[in-house]
Amino acid sequence: MQGLMQDWPLLCHRIIDHAAIQHGNREVVSRSVEGPIHRTTYAEVRTRALKVAQRLQQEGIKEGDRVGTLAWNTWRHLESWYGITGVGAVYHTVNPRLFAEQIIYIVNHAEDKLMFLDLTFVPLMEKLQAELKTVEKYVIFTDAAHMPQTALKNAVPYEEWLNEADGDFEWVTVDENAACGMCYTSGTTGNPKGVVYSHRSNVIHSMSAIAPDAFDLSVRDSIMPVVPFFHANGWSIAFSAPMSGCKLVLPGMKLDGESIYNLLEGEKVTMTAAVPTIWLMLLAHMETNNLKLSTLRRVLIGGSACPPAMIEKFEEVYGVDVAHAWGMTEMSPIGSVCSIKPDYGTFSKKDVLAVKAKQGSSPFGVEMKIVDDSDKDLPWDGKTFGRLKVRGVAVAKGYFKEEGGKVLDKDGYFDTGDVATIDPFGTMQITDRSKDVIKSGGEWISSIDLENLAVGHPKVAEAAVIGVVHPKWDERPLLIIVPKAGENPTKEEILGYMDGKIAKWWMPDDVTFVPEIPHTATGKILKTALRDQFKDYTLPTATAAE
């Protein structure tokens, strides 16, 4: 017996329709790539997105075709997403921080037919275009007045291209399981692999993202996604913000502390989201200039582990609630958000901070478990480490063109490649990437825990821990430190600071100081490069053991 409810497919265009009808006057404010602040509304974004869809159709873009975007967070990038999905095509966000060969690889692999790009990336694409086999046209996110001289194939300025449409267009209706978006994972080894979002997964994911224990987005909020749209589906904010009807503030290409601070204050931002590195820059800017935050109430931090010291600073010094989140490109991307459950009872500020340093629990729609190497379930005791596996309504079941083969286990779980503990109340904490965990005498040591601890030292700017071969223990931790400008910490100072705060056998066997640590295109520490660099390193304890 079937239900008798309406057939109302979950399509992305319904989100911008809803925003335009119910929240049509709400502002979308961007720092344009050209410079000035630009203001528009959801109603206007929808009108222009319809024109994008119409123009794409005129260009021959059909259902399922991939359209690349290489752009910062601005209203034009937002419009292009809705225009692309609204003609039944697939937005493919290209991360400009990838190596040139990777960009070439993914654009060819995705077979992007047309590409939207910001002014910033014209020189880059001019260099690469000869190798891009499928791109027929480049639409530059600017107007005729700012259009550069360019050798890009069929290059046109977006505004003039858009103006050729009369906007008399109806969204193309596709199956809700049809592809609508694509984002390649920045794997540290091998070629990037394409995650393919469906209309359904994006819509349902956004519904769960706006909930009080996730983003907590209401119509009275003003959200600024500093996380770029090209990073892990833009954390879904291009969908969840209009769905909730809140004001949307887009920072364009200026992600430095001062620019971000000015938008936070100037646009009365109440909620923002980005990786820890961004917040380091903001916090440094505010400290140096003795600034306060007057409207921000909540900051969503994810992408890599948020150091407890950062949580403490936001909460204690700036009165901003930190929501530590975990996710991945393959999860659309939210996997968990940390919200303090009543199970913890009443407890001290310090205890709250310890819980907030965890990555949180999964919202409805995500199932998670931790397992050992033989795939046996591990207990949720907050201590046992295991491989973190997930299942859910917006979790990948495979990659584009079946790259990477079958990725689900027999129960349909996806292996995240992360190692985690889950406490008795369901709060998960990432302890490592499974590739980065340090295996010392058969036991696991969390590199993230050690890094979080080390960056708490006032003289440390950044810290990375890798396992280095050890004759007796197989592997032992080496702590690699970038000192703060003008500081000269010693090994003894750092180890002395860490001593007593972790189990004795977790203490790094050595500390080394470097001017810089390599990062991936999405801002994570590039451990493969570090392991390479230190592959012949001899620990002082190694000689002693021999």
Added chain:
Amino acid sequence: MQGLMQDWPLLCHRIIDHAAIQHGNREVVSRSVEGPIHRTTYAEVRTRALKVAQRLQQEGIKEGDRVGTLAWNTWRHLESWYGITGVGAVYHTVNPRLFAEQIIYIVNHAEDKLMFLDLTFVPLMEKLQAELKTVEKYVIFTDAAHMPQTALKNAVPYEEWLNEADGDFEWVTVDENAACGMCYTSGTTGNPKGVVYSHRSNVIHSMSAIAPDAFDLSVRDSIMPVVPFFHANGWSIAFSAPMSGCKLVLPGMKLDGESIYNLLEGEKVTMTAAVPTIWLMLLAHMETNNLKLSTLRRVLIGGSACPPAMIEKFEEVYGVDVAHAWGMTEMSPIGSVCSIKPDYGTFSKKDVLAVKAKQGSSPFGVEMKIVDDSDKDLPWDGKTFGRLKVRGVAVAKGYFKEEGGKVLDKDGYFDTGDVATIDPFGTMQITDRSKDVIKSGGEWISSIDLENLAVGHPKVAEAAVIGVVHPKWDERPLLIIVPKAGENPTKEEILGYMDGKIAKWWMPDDVTFVPEIPHTATGKILKTALRDQFKDYTLPTATAAE
């Protein structure tokens, strides 16, 4: 091109699975029908729901079979819903306040095979059972110790019946569009018609219900649905509460002011939901006894228009935020919730109250419009009245066994039977049922507006306005008033109070006082009965006009 996201059907059992895994210790507290307060948890509810499903399967209940429930809000009723949907069957909530013939009609029409019922309803069902053609077994929500002597067919106490299951059972997986629940609308004319919910509609509806601008449910809340599960899908709280992981407080059969007050305070309730009549009783109890509310932060009021005086009292006297909501059985049921949009700008307390008296705007998943009698769209100017039509993911497309025929217009919209205005910011206000609107000289007068105004008078307990035939104007408003106990208001006092607060031509032509006003089974004023009662009423203005 299809998306590459997991196939994760939206099934009701996933909600209680999520609650049991992520919020397993959260309490479900009920006032039992036997008397004492009963405490359990989501984990335990799930364990027992699995047993319900297993036992139903043993009883021969199959996918799509209807199982009746005639019960108050308690943990057992909650378990039974998840057990029924978990075996692929359909819960059919029977409203005990229906007339006997209506109960017989709907149980036969739904073809309920088995029936769960509370002790309270044993005598009623004993009287009706001879006429119920399909019910094979009655399971009484109690234990052996409280089991009454009964002539009900195959009657068994629930606890002992449940104990025969070992709980070694897996949820039956059905298509997400399969039926899972059923609720008959309490139409004021004709036979009740069955609305059939699907797993998908219930799950998506709950996702939108927990959002900040709807119920705003977080894991730290404690919600008490005073609205019974048998009224309009229980406003979805049996699903949305476990989905959010909040504490659930179920009031059983005692809905009087004192009992409700004691649970609100005793269980630290933060959020509650019911029709205005319930709140009249609570407010009266608190006033008489000079009581305060210490934890309640939000009350959801719907089912019929919430008088502004009630909103003011909750907000000003008790510091509780009122969320005025509108919906219907056919909408699962949420159609709109009133949340103050920033569009209104900064304005006085009085202005805020005027907005809160409106029924609000539609969440994502609901589309609405107002049209005239020839189905032409009417403007959203906050003044023009029109028939309110809706479309959406959890809106009915028809009734069980095609009763009532085709109910959607050519664009797929469902006519709500309500008349409303929508303001420029998308906030909708119900002005009437289309059957109740008063047509005076070709213009419409809102009976709800007049009623809301009249109940603001300190001597008025309840007010109803109906149209009475008038030789010149076709129809003119008659105001029918139930005075507060011990009060004797006069016509002049009431009209004097209303004068100047509405357009002159809206003023009732007469006022009459009655000891009681008839209500429907869901607590709405039964206007058909009033129209019947006053059909020969002669207005003083009628003779004057002749």
